[in-house]
Amino acid sequence: MSQIFGPTGGVPLFSVVSGMSCISALGMGVKEHRRALFNSPIHLKRDHRHCAYLDAPLGEVDFSSLQPGVDVTRCGTNELLKLMAVPVIDQIAQETRLFDRYRPEEIGIFIGTTTYGVDASLAAAAEAPELAAFKARVNRQMAYCGLIEKIQDAFPICGLSLCFANSCASSAIAIGEAHLALASGAFKAVLAGGFDALNPLTIMGFDALQVLNHELSSPLTLATDGINLGEGGGLVLLEHENKASSCHGRIIGYSAVNEAYHPVRPNPDGSYMKRVMHNVLTQAGLTPDDIDYINAHGTGTVANDTAELTALKDLFGQRNIYHSTKGWHGHTLGAAGGLEAIISLMALDAWGDCCGHFGFDFTPRSRRVALSNSFGFGGCNATLGFDRG
Amino acid sequence: MTMQIFLAYYDAYEIDGPSGSGIIKHPLARRMSPIQRASASVFIKGREAYPDFFSSLRENQHIPIIVTTSYGEIEAIHSVARSVTQSEFPLSPKDFQHSVANASSGYLALTQELHSNIITLSNGFLSLDKALYFGAMRLARMPDPYIVIIHAGEHLWPSGPVAKAEMFVLCREQGGCLNQALGLADFKVLRRPFDVCYETAQVQHHEAAGTLTPCFNLPEDRASHSFDRLVTSATGEALYSRWVRCS
Numbered sequence: 001m002s003q004i005f006g007p008t009g010g011v012p013l014f015s016v017v018s019g020m021s022c023i024s025a026l027g028m029g030v031k032e033h034r035r036a037l038f039n040s041p042i043h044l045k046r047d048h049r050h051c052a053y054l055d056a057p058l059g060e061v062d063f064s065s066l067q068p069g070v071d072v073t074r075c076g077t078n079e080l081l082k083l084m085a086v087p088v089i090d091q092i093a094q095e096t097r098l099f100d101r102y103r104p105e106e107i108g109i110f111i112g113t114t115t116y117g118v119d120a121s122l123a124a125a126a127e128a129p130e131l132a133a134f135k136a137r138v139n140r141q142m143a144y145c146g147l148i149e150k151i152q153d154a155f156p157i158c159g160l161s162l163c164f165a166n167s168c169a170s171s172a173i174a175i176g177e178a179h180l181a182l183a184s185g186a187f188k189a190v191l192a193g194g195f196d197a198l199n200p201l202t203i204m205g206f207d208a209l210q211v212l213n214h215e216l217s218s219p220l221t222l223a224t225d226g227i228n229l230g231e232g233g234g235l236v237l238l239e240h241e242n243k244a245s246s247c248h249g250r251i252i253g254y255s256a257v258n259e260a261y262h263p264v265r266p267n268p269d270g271s272y273m274k275r276v277m278h279n280v281l282t283q284a285g286l287t288p289d290d291i292d293y294i295n296a297h298g299t300g301t302v303a304n305d306t307a308e309l310t311a312l313k314d315l316f317g318q319r320n321i322y323h324s325t326k327g328w329h330g331h332t333l334g335a336a337g338g339l340e341a342i343i344s345l346m347a348l349d350a351w352g353d354c355c356g357h358f359g360f361d362f363t364p365r366s367r368r369v370a371l372s373n374s375f376g377f378g379g380c381n382a383t384l385g386f387d388r389g
Numbered sequence: 390m391t392m393q394i395f396l397a398y399y400d401a402y403e404i405d406g407p408s409g410s411g412i413i414k415h416p417l418a419r420r421m422s423p424i425q426r427a428s429a430s431v432f433i434k435g436r437e438a439y440p441d442f443f444s445s446l447r448e449n450q451h452i453p454i455i456v457t458t459s460y461g462e463i464e465a466i467h468s469v470a471r472s473v474t475q476s477e478f479p480l481s482p483k484d485f486q487h488s489v490a491n492a493s494s495g496y497l498a499l500t501q502e503l504h505s506n507i508i509t510l511s512n513g514f515l516s517l518d519k520a521l522y523f524g525a526m527r528l529a530r531m532p533d534p535y536i537v538i539i540h541a542g543e544h545l546w547p548s549g550p551v552a553k554a555e556m557f558v559l560c561r562e563q564g565g566c567l568n569q570a571l572g573l574a575d576f577k578v579l580r581r582p583f584d585v586c587y588e589t590a591q592v593q594h595h596e597a598a599g600t601l602t603p604c605f606n607l608p609e610d611r612a613s614h615s616f617d618r619l620v621t622s623a624t625g626e627a628l629y630s631r632w633v634r635c636s
Binding site for chain 2: 118122124125131136138143160163164167173177180205207210260262272376380
């Protein structure tokens with residue numbers, strides 16, 4: 001039998017993040033996010049396109065800056081997701097000359113999303129209230145992977161494409177699995193991350209679960225209870241170290257486990273949140289003292305934040321090294337892992353400023369290490385580890 | 390060193406009707422959707438046939454499980470989408486929970502006490518074959534010798550069985566205690582135009598209106614000889630795999 005997937009062996013210790021870009025209520029691209037983080041980070045507002053039925057702050061992307069004149073009230077989620085993904089990939093391609101250096105079949109794409117196809121489902125349900133008639137209208141526009149097809153229409157990416165659907169951990173798992181898959185030899189570069197767009201179904205669904213905060217949320221403080229939703233996303237370009245054109249940092253670990261506790265609530269003891277962080281430390285050969293920064297999942301619900309704070313304090317004691325940025329851009333759901341991975345890398349790049357601005361503990365050393373947590377419905381917990389020399 | 394990948398286990402489970410509970414003995418069973426019940430039931434069927442292997446997955450959190458679905462929880466999506474578009478139907482929090490694509494992964498973990506990394510993929514018509522490709526690719530580089538893949542979907546037809554799940558165990562070593570002995574001799578991602586040798590695959594599926602996703606449907610007679618499989622989406626992307634009988 002022939003060898004199909006490259007040589008056997010252990011997973012490499014790291015893959016290089018050679019390009020990255022993101023979009024959210026904070027802006028478009030790394031520069032705008034950095035500026036927002038250190039100036040006026042909270043970009044949630046009540047005057048948004050969904051205010052007719054939701055009186056609560058949301059983190060809305062400024063689509064008019066992406067496509068002047070666009071009427072977002074007439075755009076479905078599929079279109080909005082493409083509007084976000086294209087400039088993000090454009091920026092990465094310009095920074096890394098991705099499409100000049102690799103043939104289309106050498107580039108893979110791993111995307112996490114939870115909202116592609118919502119429009120098609122809403123349209124089918126409006127036409128067909130009965131289940132049988134709805135089923136007759138199920139079509140490929142309802143499949144999450146349609147987002148990748150739209151991206152492939154715009155860019156020469158023909159390597160393995162996968163769409164990850166692990167709820168709010170989707171894009172973290174997409175990045176982690178891309179990190180592992182890079183070693184298989186199936187492609188030479190892989191774009192990984194995710195996007196999600198605000199839409200009536202998601203907003204009303206979270207409202208029905210009674211987890212939305214109708215005021216500004218203050219994640220990880222336990223001072224408020226509830227989520228402010230947002231939209232956006234982010235992608236990293238992963239390459240082997242010897243091929244990378246630039247280096248924003250390296251992925252040094254990835255772990256994902258299932259809590260098997262409750263369909264949507266986290267285990268209050270935080271044991272599996274602690275486990276994924278601990279697994280990443282073990283993979284990277286690090287101790288808790290080696291970690292400089294943690295971008296926590298920190299949704300703002302008391303249930304999530306209590307569990308995560310328990311895990312963080314168990315592992316890192318009283319060190320002041322973590323926060324959640326969801327209070328600034330909103331919870332971007334399946335895109336959160338991608339966006340927050342990039343914010344973690346940005347924090348490492350500007351670590352001195354971060355410590356000064358956010359009051360984090362500063363330990364003098366040449367290598368900085370960050371963790372980014374993402375936890376989702378269905379009990380999925382994921383942590384990514386990054387370093388930057 | 391030559392890398393070999395084998396299909397060590399295959400089985401399927403179909404949920405007969407809306408009230409069919411499968412073989413799940415868990416208090417949550419009555420809350421579960423057909424696709425969730427099918428996924429858990431196919432796992433239980435495997436555990437009943439090979440208790441040592443499948444029970445070991447509870448302890449071994451390093452063996453990943455890939456759950457793949459083309460369109461997710463159609464019934465739940467219909468229910469929440471109807472609630473959003475027609476105000477006379479209140480939006481049920483349970484239906485919203487169930488409408489997320491990894492709801493069946495969550496219930497699988499809960500009812501079977503699985504703490505592994507359960508990766509949920511959703512790739513339309515190519516869902517199953519991309520999951521098999523990804524699983525084989527991941528297996529080739531990971532320290533653990535097995536990977537479990539569950540492909541589940543709801544049927545679109547108005548009567549009869551409502552959901553089906555297929556379970557595959559891929560491994561790096563031939564033999565062992567499980568029920569299949571097929572080797573994976575080739576696996577490629579293709580784009581049109583294909584070479585003629587791919588067009589002649591014995592098992593072909595082409596995306597067309599009315600078909601959601603192709604199953605593997607491995608009957609005994611096909612397991613007894615080699616076959617190749619080609620699945621093409623409407624976009625022209627395709628996956629070709631060649632499966633050979635191992636002595």
